[in-house]
Amino acid sequence: MTKPESTGHQGTGYEYDVVISGAGLAGSAAAILLARRGARVALLERRSDPAAYKVLCTHSLTASAYPVLAELGLIPALEKAGAVRNEGRWHTRWGWIEPRAAPTGPELPYAYNIRRSVLDPLIRSRAAETPGVDLLLGHHVSGVLRESGRTSGVRVSTAQGERDIRARLVVGADGKDSAVAKYAEVPARRYENTRFGYFAHYRDVPLPGDVSHVWFGEPDMAYAFPNDDGVTVIAVLPDKERLPAFRKDLEGSFLAVVRALPEAPPIDSGERVTKIIGTIDYPLHSRKPAAPGVAFIGDAALTGDPLWGVGCGWALQSAQWLADAVTPAVIGRGDLDTSLAAYARKHRRRLSGHQFLAADFAKARPFNPVERLMFAAAARDASMARHMHLFASRLIGPMRFLNPVALAKAAAVNIRHRAGSESDPASGPARGVRAAPRP
Incomplete structure (x- = not known):
């Protein structure tokens, strides 16, 4: 699955046009899109297993990401893999919000729910098969290279030792605790999240209409998302004030919350196929999407509140925005700093308002x-x-x-x-x- 490493650009001093740290959704998508536009890309993944995947996730792709999935050519593969169209309904104190297409209008926009154990290896393998991409597994970023006040590459640790990889652009697609951001000294702004969350996967838990369900409890939240292979992802996100009692009996507390939901999923008749996993402290993060010689996509740029299920979609969208903005510059046909500034502006314009509202709602307050x-x-x-x-x-x-x-x-x-x-x-x-x- 790993391709031979590039022999470099003769006369430029760069081995690659772009080096991307992180071969998850954002990094793999960016590698594919950049390479298709003519860039030479090193896609680094610290894990050595090509089938590795993100575990703590909502496993949902928002409809906003559908155009990126289409450009990547992944729609047929997702549907073949059993991805579920993520139509939904939301319970509030006023009853159910149940979006339906207008009688004479088009169908509602959608994307998919699909487990990361399926999605991550799929998009990573597509990246590895893309001409111009070198997928380098087992490569962990241990530093960045700097030249004339800008990032000009990365230092990586491998099983064979350390090596330097020089590139016109370094992309951090390595999550909220981005090593690229750490070594490039690009700090993140942190917003407190006063909810905690636990997730589990169940098989044979039917939902009305076979659509996603979200419960707005003010302040406690929950959702159930049907996924591929008959698996439903069920999550509860209560106020942290409930955490001490919740942790005394994790499974019992989890089940009690789900059973008490209006039109609750029949969780007792289903089969739990994963552990109950979660996080007791998941703050929202955001950092500048770009700095001289470096850009951030996915969670490395902005980490949303998991209750909204937007992270996967934003990972794909930010990868596309970056590729659209910087490709001419990284292949030597434009100014990179100008291109990075354009990417940063689009990222902020499209996502900062959503993040502002999410950070405010993460205080576990009632609706305003x-x-x-x-x-x-x-x-x-x-x-x-x-x-x-x-x-x-x-x-x-x-x-x-x-x-x-x-x-x-x-x-x-x-x-x-x-x-x-x-x-x-x-x-x-x-x-x-x-x-x-x-x-």
Whole structure:
């Protein structure tokens, strides 16, 4: 699976145009896209096993990443592997938000749920097969090379010893604790997450409609995502105030939370096929997407809150944005610093608003007034549910989600609902939904 190493660029002093640390989703996607555009790429992976994969993950690709999957040519392979289209419904105190396509409109955008044990080896093997990519397994970044105040390569440790690899651009695709960022001295900003999370995979746990389910408990959260091979990923993300009691009986606490959910997944009739794993401290991180000679993609640039299931999609999107921005420069046909600045601007424009809202919601607070307005309307109106779907899929940003027309429509929906409820004293909250003040 590992290709022969490049003999270098004659006369340039560089072995590669780009060296990427991390052969997960972001790194493998970037390697494929850069090489297809003409770059010579070294794709480094610290693990020696070509089938290695990320374990702690939502295993979901947002619809915003579908165009990247299509460009990579992965759609047929994903569907052949049993990936599940990630349509969904979300439970709130106002009832279920259930997006459906308009009667005369197109189907709702989607991508896929697929376990990383399937996805990671698949995209990594595609990278290894791409002309222009050298996949170098067992290569761990132990330093960066610097020249004239900019990063110009990496030092790697291997089973055979250390070696230097020089490149025009170094890409950190090596996660939130990025070694590239550490050695290039690009710090991360940290946002506290006051929820903890535990995940487990179950087989034979059917869900209504065979779609993804999310429960907004304010502050406790949970979700169940159907995946390939009949496996459902179930996660609970409670407030950290519950952590001491939760850890006294991990399995019992996990099951109790799931059983108490409205329309709870039939977890007791299913087969748990993994351990219950999780994290008690998972802060959100963000760092500058680029610095002289270096760029960051995926979790190395921005780590979202796992309750939203956006990390895999953003990994693929940031890889595409980087390849689009820098390829001419890394093959010697443009200015690299200008290209990196363009990538950084796009990354910030597309993701910083989402991250701001996620960091605020990670405080395990109840919905604020605007969120109550929008979520309540989405539970009561089909067009507002579709609008919510576009935002949850990261196909629109906060400004479009909360545009004046959408806010006015949400207010009208809720006013009509309130008037209808007051005219029918027998009406009340939906079964299983706690009554709450109306927005």
